[in-house]
Amino acid sequence: MFHRLRLALPILMLFAAALPARAFETAATAAWVYDMTTKTVLMDKNADQSVPPASMSKLMTINMLFEALRDGRVTMDTPFAVSDRAVEMTRAGGSTMMLQHDDRPTVQDLIHGMIVNSGNDACVVVAEGLGGPRGNTEEAFAEAMTERGRAIGLTASTFKNASGWPAEGHRMSMRDLGILGKRLIEEFPEYYQIFGETEYSYKGRSPDNRFNRNPLLKLGIGADGLKTGHTAEAGYGLVGSAKQGNRRIIFAITGLPSDTARAEEAERIVSWAFRQFAEKTVAKTGVRVAEAEVFMGTTDSVGLVPAADVSLLVPALVQESMTAEVVYKGPLIAPVTAGTPVAELIIHVPDLPDHKIPLVAEADVPEAGFMRRVTTAASALYTRYMGEAPAS
The missing domain is CATH 2.60.410.10 (D-Ala-D-Ala carboxypeptidase, C-terminal domain)
Structure with a gap:
């Protein structure tokens, strides 16, 4: 018995003298906050709900490229071709690193283009360059993303493209985004520092799009990643991470009404997670x-x-x-x-x-x-x- x-x-x-904190009320429609140091979930609000992730799903494309680097299938100097489809993404009105047909961006260029510029064109180039089980197309790559996502524990994620461009059925949960961000930090420390870079311009292009959209990077609160996202359907979201002292937190939020609201809510979450909890033996x-x-x-x-x-x-x-x-x-x-x-x-x-x-x-x-x-x-x-x- x-x-x-x-x-x-x-x-x-x-x-x-150290009793429970009052629950934090977030304005995000869905959120997941996790203390990586003590493996503690600090907040779970609709965290398993599958929603349009917008550009935050670029983290999976980045993961796929990091895995290709680790496996030796590409190197930082490997050049990729730029297709008509990639150039069309440059003209579609979303985020871009301003690629042209005759460019041959390297893996290093494309990583910076995806992380700092949030380039949709860079994602298409990576998708077509790596491909999937049914060929070197973005659709085949999206299938490979979904399959690989299941293997690494992303149970509520289905990918229809490499960039997060609005598409029927392209979905992720905040928990999945947090798990993915945690993986990038733990599995690829040699590349993770790129997420903290605030500015990048491929060949001097994109003067208006060269700045990292992560609003936390310049606040001096230990933030060093990861990715913003926005579409009309999804609202404004952010997968973020910050380190203060020996503790690191990671969080994913979505559904904010503006970039200002996203920045304010993200800063509030970081402040709450570090100031309202202390690590004790x-x-x-x-x-x-x-x-x-x-x-x-x-x-x-x-x-x-x-x-x-x-x-x-x-x-x-x-x-x-x-x-x-x-x-x-x-x-x-x-x-x-x-x-x-x-x-x-x-x-x-x-x-x-x-x-x-x-x-x-x-x-x-x-x-x-x-x-x-x-x-x-x-x-x-x-x-x-x-x-x-x-x-x-």
């Missing part, structure tokens, strides 16, 4: 949290300890106390080996997901000798049927 031990132990004393390696019953062992109980230090984000505003409990299936049956996971510490934080921390046996508990096993078994049977063990 499962045992639940409510805790009022020293580990919770850390929370005495709540349990130490090897320090006993609770005890579990042991059946047929040389002792009747064993200490439960975390196998590693446990750090959590602790909300800073006082509202209501946190609680914790230890859950295990028991009693444990001897022999019990030290270091074996046998229980779980669950810390309940209002307005945040529960934190579940594995606990291991503190020490070995050998199986008892024959006579002790007989006595223990008899006592257990007596208790089961008579309600109380006989006096020993």
